[in-house]
Structures are given as C-alpha cells and as structure tokens.
Amino acid sequence: MSDIKSPESHPVNPTSIAAEPRTPICVLGLGLIGGSLLRDLGRLEWPCYGWNRSEKTVTRARRDGFDVSNDLTATLQRAEQDGALLVLGVPMFALSSLLDAIKVHAPHCGFTDVTSVKEEVHDLVEEHGLTSRFVGGHPMAGTANSGWPATMSHLFEGAVWVVTYDNAVAGDGKGKGANEAEELWLNTWARVVTMAEAVGAAVVPALARRHDRAVARVSHLPHVLAEALAIAGDKGGPLALTLAASSFRDGTRVAGTEPALVRAMCENNRSSLVVAIDETLELLQQAREQLANPDEDMRDLTEVGHAARGRFEARAGRKKGEGPNRPIIRVQPGGTGWVSQLESAESMGAQIGIF
C-alpha cells in the first residue's frame, strides 16, 4: 500500500500501538472518513481491507494500492473468518441495510461506526439486535469535500474521536468472570480506542445522548446560525455585502458547506438541536428587548458571552492549531470501577487512554 498524497510529517508513535496485537480492520464504505482511515491504517502497515458499493471508488482505491472490493458478502465473510473489527463508514441512510448484512455474514464481528450523531445509530443497532458487539464512534474530523478523491492521510491527527460506552457492562467485581458477550464487547471497545489512537486521534468517551446534546450546541447550532447570518446579511443587498468584513466572513464560513451535509447533521439530531436553538432564541429575544429599550443595555449578553468564549479558548487553545488543554485519564477496559472512570472522564470532557 502506498500513499503519495501526504507527507509523513506527523508520524504516530509506534510504541503506543505496539502493545496491542494488530487484529485486522475491515472498513465498510470508503468516503472521506472511511477512506482516510484505510489510508492511515495502510500507512501504519496495519492489516486492513475495505468494501465500497461503487465500482468507481473500488477501482480508484485499488489503483492507490489498497485491498478493497465491491462484494459486500465476500468482504463480510472474510472479516468473520479472520475476526476483523468492522468500521461502518457509510452515511446514516445506508446503515440499516448494512446492519442486516452484518447480522447474516459476519455474525461474530465487533463493529463501530463514524456517523456524526450517535443516539439514532444506537437505536438502529438495538433494533437489529446487535448491541452487544457495537461501540459507537465519531471522529470529529473532515473537510468540505467527500468521496475517495477527498481522502487523505493524517486526517485524524489531533482530532477528537468520541467513543460511546452505552453498551458497557459494569465490570466491577466481575473481571475475568465476564461472560462471552461481555468479553466481545470489551474487546471491541478496546480495539476501537486503540485504532483511533493509532491514527493520532484523542479518544473522548461519551454516552450517545450526551454526545448528541453536546454536538448540537457546538457543531450543529453553529451551522444553523451561520445560515441565518448569511441570509440576514445578504438581505442588506450589495452595500451590506461590500461593508461585510471579517466578523461576517467568520460568522458565515460554515454556510459554505453543502446544504445536504448540513441537513444530514441537523435532521439526524432534531431533538437536541431544538433545545440548543430554543436557548439561543431566548438569548436573542432578550438582547432584542434590551436594544429596543433605550434605558437597558447589553451588558449581560456581552459579558457572559465573552467569559464563555474565554473558557472555550482556555480548553481548546487560543489559536487554531494550538494544542488543547484537556485532562487525560487512563482506564482499563473491564477493570474495577472502569465505567465510573468513563463517566467521570465524560463529565470533564477528558481524553482517555488504555492501560
């Protein structure tokens, strides 16, 4: 396998992954996320292969040296045979039929996904009766482009990769005595975390519903506000667009995202996003009343907003590219109290590592 596109400027420390046996990984769906993951795994010489529905993508990926197929049944049978971890890289609408196929052709494989919402995926997996071998995932990386030509090495370097633990069996006091299903789940969870770390991501644990609530606030709401700001500015006509400078440019940047992608994010996370929009409506309504009354002022909004931005900067780094300041917690999958450790890491927004 070769990757001539990206420089190897951020090599992953091999000692961090050497401890784990490199069991095969099978990536199903080779779009921006799935394809980039396959590139990174190949670069790390991790045993890996993939499947994509479209022949064109398969041809392109093969030309780049990857072991891929457009025969789903054969790919799943191969994964079942060599005990591969499945990574579901297909869009939400294609998940259900893929789960059907997994149930039939890879009845013992653990699997994860890379979709941007998690509760709906967990529900779907549960409907298919596959909960005990599923660990939800959300690598928070991407570009505005999609498809195999958009894939790249090092896409996940420094990104947060959320891993859910809804299906965790509290290991307290059980340890080695856990039954087979428990072991499969724990093993899947550890393999997902190891894979995410191997490609340079920071793993953050979260329950599916808490993940969805958080991304509604910090990812989906920014898109909704950017769209609204773009429209309100544009309504001012050519003069307004000429006077628009960096505050408008930055505030509307993500309105440049393909509408279909924005809809997919937002419409798959309706209830959490409604809550975030309602809070925003309340803040804006209050600011509006304060502006309409010459005896009132905007001290509240501006001071609380400034403090909030300060807390974000304190955590994320003051500038783009500056390293984040978040706690790191080491956990032992299935060890005593490990689910409480995950809960505590989640509440702190901490990164975790496996020991």
Add this chain to the structure above:
Amino acid sequence: MSDIKSPESHPVNPTSIAAEPRTPICVLGLGLIGGSLLRDLGRLEWPCYGWNRSEKTVTRARRDGFDVSNDLTATLQRAEQDGALLVLGVPMFALSSLLDAIKVHAPHCGFTDVTSVKEEVHDLVEEHGLTSRFVGGHPMAGTANSGWPATMSHLFEGAVWVVTYDNAVAGDGKGKGANEAEELWLNTWARVVTMAEAVGAAVVPALARRHDRAVARVSHLPHVLAEALAIAGDKGGPLALTLAASSFRDGTRVAGTEPALVRAMCENNRSSLVVAIDETLELLQQAREQLANPDEDMRDLTEVGHAARGRFEARAGRKKGEGPNRPIIRVQPGGTGWVSQLESAESMGAQIGIF
C-alpha cells in the same frame, strides 16, 4: 516623523495623491484609528498634527516623532489658522463636547469622524449647527486592541472607508455658482475621500441611515450571534467544549472582543440592529419548527443560506486576503448629476474615486 514599527511593504502609489494639494490634517483623538491615521499621514509626509486628552498618549506619540499636543484650544486654533481638515477620532460619548470646542475655536474648519455608526453622529452634528462642514466617515478597519500602543501603519490598506453624503448639495446645474457653504462642504468631502485613498482605503459612499442598517446586518449582528453561540456552547459544559471544533471557533471568534466595545457598537445602532435581530429570530424560529416536526426539513434555510454565502464570497473574494470584486465609479464632486452617481454607487456597494 518616523515609524519604525511596521515595514513599508505596501507602499501607497504616490501618483494617486500627487494631484491634490496636501492641505494639513489635524487628528483629534489618537486611539487605534486616529493614531494609525496619523502614522500613515506622517509616513506619507502629509502635513499633519494631532491632539489627545491624555498626557501619556501625547508623550508616547511625541516619542515616536509626531507633532501632537494635549491642549485642545491651541490645537483647534492652529487648525483654524492653517485651514486644516479635522478628523474626530474620539469615542461617541466624547463627541458632543469636542463639537462644542470646534464651534468656538475652529469655526471654519471642515471635519469628519471615524465612528462606527453614522446616523447618531449626523444628528449630534446637526444639533450643534455644524452640518454644512461635516462629512461622516467610517474606516472599517481595526484590531481587538486599543490606544496608542495598538496603532500601526497600513491599518487602512485595502479596507473599506465609508464616506457619507447626507449633507451633499445636489450640484446639478449649479456647478461653480454654488455658494460659500456649499463649496466648503464639497471641499471637505473631497479632502476626506482623498485622505482615505491616500492611506490605501477603498471609499464607499452611503447615506448615514443606510450605512447603519448595513453594518447592523454584517457587523453588529455577527457580534450578537457570536455571543449567543458562545453562551449556548458553554452551557453544554466541559464535554461540549472538548467537542467544539472549527465551526464553533469561527462562529464565536468575535465574542472574544471586549464587551464594552461590542456594547458601544450595538447600543449606538439600536433600531437597525433590532430589525436585523428580528429577521434572524424569524429564520431561527422557522428552522426550529421544521426540526421539531419530523415530516419537515431544513432545505429552505440551508439552501438560501448557502446561496447567500456564495454571493458574499463572489463579492469579497473566496478567501481572507483575496481581493474583492466590486464596481468602481469615478465622480466629480459638485459636477452635474454627481449626487445621483453617489446614490447609484451606494446601491451597488461600489467603490468611488475622484476625478
């Protein structure tokens, strides 16, 4: 005068200003805008001097080689004597008393301002009976910092500098027959435009109220939305802040601005900003209803928003720093039909030049 702080990397083309006699310019208030203007004028060897209330600022500016004083009366008398153009660089709250002093000590000087809203300033000038020698100005440049230490050369390079024409006397058919007051105003207007062009800005004409409506949409609204987004994200706690990435970073950037500066902008432009917020509330309310109803979708908001961002990019350049695409119209102050030319330039968001 010297300016050792900034490299002369973007020299202003001297031919564009050589045609105009360099009548003196007196800058009153040496904060970020006024001080940076004085730096640029000094760099261009334009006859110029300044005043600032604070002795500390005066000492600093003198140390940097500038001809400045903290004696307002003496400075205004000097300006009156040598027919200087006055540039009012003080904050809104200090304008009224400065206008009082100008009325007494510089009764014949034309003047402009650099405040971020224009209707309130025009009203204040009218209350002082100084309309016939006032041209409003708004250089749309700045940084998050303030005061003399924040001043810099080339701050206005490539920025839009709005110049109002509310007080224009329609020159149609009058031309040279205009009376003395008309000539003073026309002369002031031409001097303001020439000065703005000399420091590298693009002059865009606008009536005060149209300027205020436009900046409410593209400058003040982005600040209000950034504050609200910062608060809504922060309310998600540490997990949300850890998951926040570039959409949140860009959407909240201007919430990092000093609250007092945001308030000054917004609270001086209340009625226009209320209109812009009301439109935004309506858009968000609609999106909220569509999300709350599983049979509806966000096609409207995402597609109209995407198209609006596209129009902004088409005008402003797709990337920061890329040159804008706006029409340029040449006008002759006081010439036949010149006010119509300004109106037409305004409606197109066009840049103007004097011929």
